[in-house]
Amino acid sequence: MKKIRIIVCAKQIPDPEAPLSDVSVDAENKEIVVDAPQVINPFDENALEAAIQLKEDTDAKITVLSMGKKVSDTVLRKTLAAGADELILLEDNAFEKLDSHSVACVLADAIRKIDKYDLVLTGRQAGDWDSGQVGLILGEMLSLPCISLARDIRIADGSVAVKKTHPEGYERVRARMPALVTVSNEVGELRYISRTRMLKMLRGAASISSWNSEDFDVACESLMKAEVVELLSPSDMGRDCRFIEGATADEQAEKLAAVFMELR
Amino acid sequence: MNEVLILGEVRAGSLDKHTLELLNIGKNLASDLDGGLFVVLIGDGLLAAAKEALSYGPDKVFKVEHALLNNFNADFWLESLEQAVKQINPKILLMSHSFIGMELGPRLACRLDTRLTTDCIDLSINPARGPGEDGLLLRTKPVSGGNAISVFKCQGVPQMATLRANVYKPAKTADSQGEIVDMAPEIDESIVRVESLEIVKEDVIALDKADVVIAGGAGLGDEDGFEILEDLTRVLNKSFNNVMIGCSRVAVDKGWISPDHQVGLTGTIISPDIYVAVGISGAIQHLVGMVQSKKIIAINPDSGCNMFKVADYGVVEDYETIIPLLAKKLEELS
Numbered sequence: 067m068k069k070i071r072i073i074v075c076a077k078q079i080p081d082p083e084a085p086l087s088d089v090s091v092d093a094e095n096k097e098i099v100v101d102a103p104q105v106i107n108p109f110d111e112n113a114l115e116a117a118i119q120l121k122e123d124t125d126a127k128i129t130v131l132s133m134g135k136k137v138s139d140t141v142l143r144k145t146l147a148a149g150a151d152e153l154i155l156l157e158d159n160a161f162e163k164l165d166s167h168s169v170a171c172v173l174a175d176a177i178r179k180i181d182k183y184d185l186v187l188t189g190r191q192a193g194d195w196d197s198g199q200v201g202l203i204l205g206e207m208l209s210l211p212c213i214s215l216a217r218d219i220r221i222a223d224g225s226v227a228v229k230k231t232h233p234e235g236y237e238r239v240r241a242r243m244p245a246l247v248t249v250s251n252e253v254g255e256l257r258y259i260s261r262t263r264m265l266k267m268l269r270g271a272a273s274i275s276s277w278n279s280e281d282f283d284v285a286c287e288s289l290m291k292a293e294v295v296e297l298l299s300p301s302d303m304g305r306d307c308r309f310i311e312g313a314t315a316d317e318q319a320e321k322l323a324a325v326f327m328e329l330r
Numbered sequence: 331m332n333e334v335l336i337l338g339e340v341r342a343g344s345l346d347k348h349t350l351e352l353l354n355i356g357k358n359l360a361s362d363l364d365g366g367l368f369v370v371l372i373g374d375g376l377l378a379a380a381k382e383a384l385s386y387g388p389d390k391v392f393k394v395e396h397a398l399l400n401n402f403n404a405d406f407w408l409e410s411l412e413q414a415v416k417q418i419n420p421k422i423l424l425m426s427h428s429f430i431g432m433e434l435g436p437r438l439a440c441r442l443d444t445r446l447t448t449d450c451i452d453l454s455i456n457p458a459r460g461p462g463e464d465g466l467l468l469r470t471k472p473v474s475g476g477n478a479i480s481v482f483k484c485q486g487v488p489q490m491a492t493l494r495a496n497v498y499k500p501a502k503t504a505d506s507q508g509e510i511v512d513m514a515p516e517i518d519e520s521i522v523r524v525e526s527l528e529i530v531k532e533d534v535i536a537l538d539k540a541d542v543v544i545a546g547g548a549g550l551g552d553e554d555g556f557e558i559l560e561d562l563t564r565v566l567n568k569s570f571n572n573v574m575i576g577c578s579r580v581a582v583d584k585g586w587i588s589p590d591h592q593v594g595l596t597g598t599i600i601s602p603d604i605y606v607a608v609g610i611s612g613a614i615q616h617l618v619g620m621v622q623s624k625k626i627i628a629i630n631p632d633s634g635c636n637m638f639k640v641a642d643y644g645v646v647e648d649y650e651t652i653i654p655l656l657a658k659k660l661e662e663l664s
């Protein structure tokens with residue numbers, strides 16, 4: 067059987083699960099300041115996990131694409147440690163703060179250069195701007211069949227079969243490849259990567275290439291930045307918590323039960 | 331071409347509640363623009379729903395009907411909606427940030443070469459009279475999970491946004507002088523690229539209907555933790571109506587529970603009378619889904635966790651100790 071080529075789009079973002087105290091809003095510069103390390107967008111890790119599972123069943127090559135003004139290969143090398151074969155970083159000053167449509171443009175141009183592929187996977191949404199658009203726009207730009215919110219992905223006989231989230235349960239769908247699938251968290255967390263493996267991958271030689279706008283045919287003049295008119299802090303969500311104490315757990319439970327009865 | 335067009339959704343023959351919310355915000359925007367308010371409905375056999383839509387006072391209701399549009403199929407619906415929007419040519423196009431809107435929005439924006447802002451909580455018009463004023467749609471949206479609120483402005487026609495559910499009040503019925511306009515989409519089987527094989531119905535719960543939600547997270551440790559929570563809901567059911575089980579995303583990721591139970595940004599956003607967070611740390615993406623609850627009770631051995639910051643009552647304790655004891659006490663009291 068022929069080797070399947072899977073492209074996974076992965077975005078590097080400040081840890082979206084950083085504690086609230088490490089996040090602040092710089093209204094002046096319209097920027098969110100996050101005092102936390104950069105990570106791979108969690109849903110993109112789910113997408114990678116789905117790709118690796120496919121690779122376990124079929125002969126597949128996984129290429130990870132990540133785009134930005136500057137992308138850290140130390141963050142993205144985790145994808146190689148997990149089981150991806152190749153990492154392509156799309157880096158250029160022109161790629162800073164683009165709107166979703168323009169991000170998809172750049173990714174589409176890079177994918178056209180890769181040329182031969184069967185499946186493009188993206189996360190359902192990136193946790194920095196929570197836009198949830200790039201995947202489907204990309205699919206449209208590449209004129210691919212688009213499947214969103216996958217919770218299970220299989221391939222057989224040139225088709226991709228997906229269980230996609232549905233308000234009443236799930237829907238079983240199928241499309242000819244090449245196709246685009248956006249991945250939801252139900253496919254499962256990215257597999258555990260041992261420390262030794264991770265360290266080896268951080269130090270060792272790896273298949274990483276870096277493309278700037280001159281390395282592939284990207285229409286930079288048409289790229290647009292997202293225009294933020296205003297950035298505000300959210301309203302305060304804090305409440306005064308009354309801690310229910312007690313000499314024993316039994317006493318605490320009794321007091322808590324009384325709270326429920328009061329609220330009835 | 332100063333019209334505001336909203337995509338209405340029909341559920342079991344009548345308008346979806348969130349469509350009424352769109353009608354409300356759409357009416358405000360249309361009046362700011364001195365333009366009309368239009369509704370487009372897609373499906374098959376829509377007359378009753380179109381009449382219902384008309385009762386909220388829009389100027390026109392476009393009825394896009396075709397036998398192939400009977401159930402939601404993204405390929406058919408997208409093509410039909412694209413054709414309709416090109417014909418109607420509105421200034422603003424709004425959809426719910428629903429299952430349908432999340433899929434059609436980005437794809438349609440791409441096809442129309444315009445820009446979409448998703449999951450907005452407010453929309454307004456930047457006036458077109460003074461300097462720096464351009465009549466564009468200002469799109470207010472929580473970003474970074476809810477750590478900030480951003481107001482975006484984008485070029486492109488139509489101006490497109492999807493609206494978060496339950497933020498705007500539903501429209502009230504109004505004088506209806508409007509008309510129903512029939513539209514026949516040109517579609518056939520050949521445009522389908524994603525074939526729907528089967529919709530597998532699961533026993534999904536309507537979490538937004540719950541009065542009390544007992545939610546479990548990673549802190550439960552395993553699937554069996556939800557059984558302990560189930561025992562508690564059984565007892566609470568004697569004193570409260572509609573007690574349901576919720577969860578954090580991690581519980582879904584681990585396969586302990588199905589996704590319809592998930593509360594939060596990519597789950598359901600709810601505001602029950604009582605929300606009990608058990609073993610949930612309080613990440614922002616979870617908090618946005620439940621901070622509007624009337625009373626919040628948190629159970630977590632980590633007294634420093636975020637959940638306590640938004641809670642009214644807290645118990646710093648292992649859930650396996652406290653929940654069974656609580657269920658027993660409640661049993662005695664009820």
Ligand SMILES: Cc1cc2nc3c(=O)[nH]c(=O)nc-3n(C[C@H](O)[C@H](O)[C@H](O)COP(=O)(O)OP(=O)(O)OC[C@H]3O[C@@H](n4cnc5c(N)ncnc54)[C@H](O)[C@@H]3O)c2cc1C
Nearest residue numbers: 193547548549578579594595596597609610611613615649
């Ligand atoms: C774009 C995006 C969208 C997201 N959408 C959602 C969403 O919709 N909903 C959602 O929930 N998350 C969402 N997340 C994930 C979110 O950021 C957090 O990862 C998640 O909410 C954490 O779940 P948790 O609190 O159960 O787990 P953890 O953060 O691991 O917390 C577990 C808690 O359990 C406590 N605990 C441990 N042992 C016990 C015990 N014996 N008894 C009681 N407590 C115990 C711990 O002290 C800890 O506080 C999203 C993330 C991103 C990036």
Ligand SMILES: Nc1ncnc2c1ncn2[C@@H]1O[C@H](COP(=O)(O)O)[C@@H](O)[C@H]1O
Nearest residue numbers: 075076133188189191192197198199200
């Ligand atoms: N800069 C980027 N580089 C690689 N992939 C991206 C980038 N931005 C978005 N994506 C992909 O598109 C998905 C949706 O992103 P968004 O529309 O920004 O929420 C993400 O989960 C990624 O898979």
